[in-house]
Amino acid sequence: MIHPHRLCQLELHSENIRASIDFFAEIFGWPAVPIAIHEYTVLAVPDDCRFGISIVGHLPQEHHPYSSGVVPYFEVDGDLPGILEKVEQLGGKQVWGPRPMPGYGQLYCVEDPGGIRIGIYAREDKAAPPD
Incomplete structure (x- = not known):
């Protein structure tokens, strides 16, 4: 969650x-x-x-692939694959990830159906293995 x-x-x-x-x-x-x-x-x-x-x-002229402005990152616990699946079920999408951060965990970026991007952070001890 x-x-x-x-x-x-x-x-x-x-x-x-x-x-x-x-x-x-x-x-x-x-x-x-x-x-x-x-x-x-x-x-x-x-x-x-x-x-x-x-x-x-x-x-300035670049379309940065990771953001539409400010991206808030939220730490998650529990079923990370389930969270990512739910994002897609609700019409959103996974934009990128996992992005391993050795010693910290992994980052993901998801987008809602309206284009708002939210970062997801999973601590190293809770992160899914990289693809």
Whole structure:
């Protein structure tokens, strides 16, 4: 089941990633974390923040394949294949995934029938094996 109170990540898309990183560091005090997770730049949010924030860069003229804007990621527990199947039964689709994040888990992106994208995060101990 996907729980709304388990928001675990906000993915923000930027046409100028360096400017966005500098902006969040100056305005919010959230510098970039020196970690390499695909094309993501993870920001250092306060310890009491219940979710992470990452920035993905792309060129203005590019149609970025992973997002239509801000993508909230929710942690799931239980039957991940069943959740993905239910997405399709309800007219949605799996856009991509699994995307393994060694040491963390796996990411998936699903889209509802109206085109809204939602990220799904399964902890490593709960994630399905990669295809």
